[in-house]
Amino acid sequence: MPKPSPVVPPHELERSSVVANNTMNRERGLTGVNSYTRELGFHPLEFLAGRPAPGWLDLCSGEGRALRQAAAELPATATLTGVDLVGPLAPTPAPPVLEEIIASVTSWAPTRTYDLVTCVHGLHYVGDQLGLLGRAASWLTPDGLLAAHFDPASIRRPDGSPAGRPALAALRAAGFHYSPRHHLLTLRGARTLTLPFRYTGADPTAGPNYTGQPAVASHYEH
Numbered sequence: 001m002p003k004p005s006p007v008v009p010p011h012e013l014e015r016s017s018v019v020a021n022n023t024m025n026r027e028r029g030l031t032g033v034n035s036y037t038r039e040l041g042f043h044p045l046e047f048l049a050g051r052p053a054p055g056w057l058d059l060c061s062g063e064g065r066a067l068r069q070a071a072a073e074l075p076a077t078a079t080l081t082g083v084d085l086v087g088p089l090a091p092t093p094a095p096p097v098l099e100e101i102i103a104s105v106t107s108w109a110p111t112r113t114y115d116l117v118t119c120v121h122g123l124h125y126v127g128d129q130l131g132l133l134g135r136a137a138s139w140l141t142p143d144g145l146l147a148a149h150f151d152p153a154s155i156r157r158p159d160g161s162p163a164g165r166p167a168l169a170a171l172r173a174a175g176f177h178y179s180p181r182h183h184l185l186t187l188r189g190a191r192t193l194t195l196p197f198r199y200t201g202a203d204p205t206a207g208p209n210y211t212g213q214p215a216v217a218s219h220y221e222h
């Protein structure tokens with residue numbers, strides 16, 4: 001029998017030591033060893049190339065280094081948006097094409113669509129991961145790309161037993177592709193999703209995930 005797991009409400013989750021962990025890697029740049037290109041397996045600017053007014057939304061953007069570096073390379077018509085609970089600690093002003101929003105991705109929503117939506121090692125700390133994926137799918141342009149690191153083992157039933165398989169099956173049926181090797185979910189093109197899962201709470205005591213860092217388990221009725 002799986003042991004019952006303590007689930008906490010969003011405001012408590014966001015203050016928990018797992019989410020407010022200042023040793024997590026929040027400093028990935030655009031390219032190089034510690035980078036978005038390496039983690040995502042593609043260069044975000046190569047994906048955005050040729051678009052007259054490219055839009056890139058980065059959820060759980062950390063220090064926003066990748067966005068800041070991208071801002072220097074993109075035309076003035078670009079829109080880059082980073083959303084993070086904490087935001088950049090550096091007090092340097094953001095370039096004009098970049099909007100740095102301090103908010104929880106669980107309640108924030110954009111007022112436009114984006115060619116690229118990324119969440120690089122951010123879902124591991126979010127309570128309603130499937131809800132966020134569903135909402136983010138609707139924030140894409142018609143040929144936009146959503147790419148997010150995802151650990152199916154973090155999806156559980158209310159009693160703590162695994163629900164990763166049915167969650168992945170539902171995501172695949174909705175059009176997502178999942179690479180287990182890279183722990184990466186991708187979706188091409190905007191859509192409206194209704195996943196057959198009801199969020200019941202998050203467990204910040206779930207322990208380390210595949211990254212080796214303590215992460216959150218998300219509980220759903222299915």
Ligand SMILES: C[S@@+](CC[C@H](N)C(=O)[O-])C[C@H]1O[C@@H](n2cnc3c(N)ncnc32)[C@H](O)[C@@H]1O
Nearest residue numbers: 024026027028060061062084085104105120125
């Ligand atoms: C491992 S860091 C990754 C940061 C960045 N994507 C990178 O790769 O450099 C995870 C980030 O998720 C943010 N985060 C966690 N829960 C969040 C939430 N509910 N809303 C917004 N940001 C959140 C944390 O503040 C942290 O900056």
